[in-house]
Amino acid sequence: MSDTSTSPFPPEETLTPERARELGYELGLRGDEYDQLLAILGRVPTVAELGMYSVMWSEHCSYKSSKLHLRGLAHDEPWVIAGPGENAGVVDVGDGIAVAFKIESHNHPSYVEPFQGAATGVGGILRDIFTMGARPIAVMDPLRFGDPGGWTDGAGVEHPVDPLQRHLIDGVVRGVGHYGNCVGVPNIGGEVEFDDTYAGNPLTNVLAIGVMDRERLQLARAEAPGHLAVLLGSATGRDGIGGASVLASQEFDAGLDAKRPNVQVGDPFAEKLLIECCLELYERDLVSGIQDMGAAGIACSTSELASAASMGMDVDLDRVLLREPSMESWEILCSESQERMLALVDPEQLEEVQDVAHRWGVPAAVIGEVVEGDALRLTRNGQLIADLPARSLADEGPVYDRPRSRPAWLDAYAEVAAESLDATLVGGTLEAADGRPGRSLDEVALQFLASPNVASKRWMFEQYDQHVLSGTVLGPGMADAGVVRLPNSRRAVACSTDGNGRWCEIDPVQGTIRVVAEAFRNVACTGARPLATTNNLNFGNPERPEIMWQLAASIEALGAACRQLGVPVTGGNVSLYNETQGQAIHPTPVIGILGVLADAEDALGLAFEDEGDLVFLLGAPTVPGLAGSELQRWLGAPLGGVLSPADLELEAAISEVLQEAAREQLVTAAHDVGTGGLLVALAEACAAGDIGAEIELEGELAGLSPTQQLFSESPGRVLVTVASPNVKDFAELCADAAVPLTDIGTVTGERLTVRGLVDLELEALRDALEGGLTELLGG
């Protein structure tokens, strides 16, 4: 083994065997991982090598706990052009146009420094998109926070204002807005949930969508020896060093402040210039390969580019532009400074590349060269500081089959009597009401509509630019999915993100299936054909067998549901260790589904529009569905119950019906019955259209308790409106597809009335729904 006196490496890079093992441990490499590293190198690693392996083999970069299970997701459809393993999934949407999309998390950084954490989350996912050759055209932001407080729930319990949560909400929303607004990509939707399971570990997930000519697809490969590695973008600094290993791959304890230097700082202006520069380079066919620098910076991008092409690379760190010349080699390699890309360029085209970069004001530095073989060799001050097989960093990290065990708490959840709740009773049951009198459903409805999880998220999305790039057909709050028209085309894409930690906590399998079904249905409600899936798996510490069981069960359910619905998983992100002080978040897989509309003008919104239109419930019958529901949470009733299952065959049929109905212009609006149940769906459609409705629930529905009728979240139901001349055609369409259709009322007037249950003035309803959150969080 190593003898320091004859080491080819400079003394400051050389470690004794004992110190190397110790340092590896401090950097997060466990004993067996360090041994694996020794076996690969056949010697003691240098400081730089140790730094690189520790980051690249971290959970965040290597997916070592989830990799085994994620393999089960693979399934293809002819329209998928790029799938898992690439920077983003890419699907063919017809007319020679391809669309890239992906979701990613920036959870831990957003807790440590919410503004920059969220901002750089947007920046990172945008780079994944334009790395593929696509121009980013939209972002969406699924967020989770603890309860902001300052309101009274359905058990009459006052929730005190929580200044930390408000600080996080404010910072994350400002961060998402600042970056997206300043880089010039519209925000077309997302979702927000408040639950104290996230109080010590908020979730910031960001999804981005991009568009390109089909043949413009860029893949991250170093195809030819002699090509130069050009670092485009900002200078490299000490920000975000070790962010991937330290922040994303460990749970939090006290002493958060000490982690602040690990959070990166974003510069959306630099990103805007980088986007324009890269798109011009692609347009002029000047790069042979490109990779963004996200987690693990230069270490990651050089090894991944080389590994993907089975090549090697020589890299000279003296050529890297530094913000601080005193940076150590390992710091340069692992820095997560933002707004940087590594492009591979034919030496003959280097000058042209430099001209383009100069025009956009983007620094460009040649830092290396692709070589034959498989070695990644790095030099500093003319001396070799690392020499390792590129593949070992990028693709041969440890893979674990971690022990799993079914959480015992699932049985306790199943025991909870969820379906007998009565919304008119304080706390939902006679026992909880403790002699307190019942209240009217009208009173309940207005309070419920104004509660933080039900009220419109206008307070958030009004802080985001929804218009830039002139493509937004239906923005936040206007439809069940965001709809963006593609440049120079009649086509549009629709995208929805959905997640439900409460469902997944009480049943990770059925919960995940229902979330997939909901995202699928939301896309279908715009009239789009759902095409493909991306996912962000937010879970706790996988080293705990119960958490690992949740993760594996959820992934398996996700794979099966996506296969059955024909929406292949094209990529995504796994965020583990979402725990603070030993308390894991509810398992929160966030699912993004992308669909396509052949004609943007066919897109359906959720707003009730025309007086006299008939209102129908399309799809599955309403069944008891209060397990894990929003009503259960609002009433302060214990979480639990048994989730009523989604019928995926019916979901697919509903989607076909909605696509056909949109194309033939048979329906005027479509809105999924989701969180909060039918009452919320009706209220949202009335508020959005500024018109009332008279509803009468008969048949099976009337057989349920009033609480179930209004608040059940049983899956597979869509509210649609149809102008009377089209009713016959629409009914026939549904009958042919064997999708049940129930007439429940009419769009009319200035009240929302559900006969015998609630009768609300439109204005009061809108004040509750649209004003609830703004009142809580303030101007």
Add this chain to the structure above:
Amino acid sequence: MRIGVVTFPGSLDDQDARHAVEVCGGDTIPLWHAEATVQGVDAVILPGGFSYGDYLRCGAIAHRAPVMDAVAEFAREGGPVLGICNGFQVLCEAGLLPGALTRNANLRFVCRDVPLTVEATDTAWTGRFSQGQTIVIPAKHGEGRYVADPVTLDRLEDEGRVVVRYAFGSNPNGSERDIAGVTNAGRNVVGLMPHPEHAVDAGLMGGTDGRGFFDSVMVGLPV
């Protein structure tokens, strides 16, 4: 008839402005910040965005770009210039319009459709509107609060140079006297915070009330 749309580093709504002109039947050409020419165009639009990141005062760097010398010259000769959002900020920084745009009163970015009252219809960009007409177009900005000293504000009102005002109760940013847009003495230079270019295409959210700005300038231009 050609309308030039300036791109500064960090301009974001430049393609949108070109799209809007084209939807309304005009031709556009791009003007580049680093070139001190307006290339003989008939009108100029300074689009929205975050020029140079707006890390300094909004528009403070952009107004020193070479192209702005040419734009100022063009404006002095009576050429129609429209500054939208960041473009309005640049025009104020350049001294082509009075006043300044400061951070929204609630210190948050706001993106919302706002009703506006058109007050001046004798400018190069508003001739197709009728006086007192209410239009609804999207606003989206973090620094859109129009401020000026009282003397300037009085003069703007006396001279009929308040082009558009936020309708009563709809001021999204705390602008003085609800001012959303103003014009110069020659009525050829107009700046406003809301985005008419996002309200021209019936297929998109935002409506079509913004068309009047582009239709107006084209009526006055040689075909």
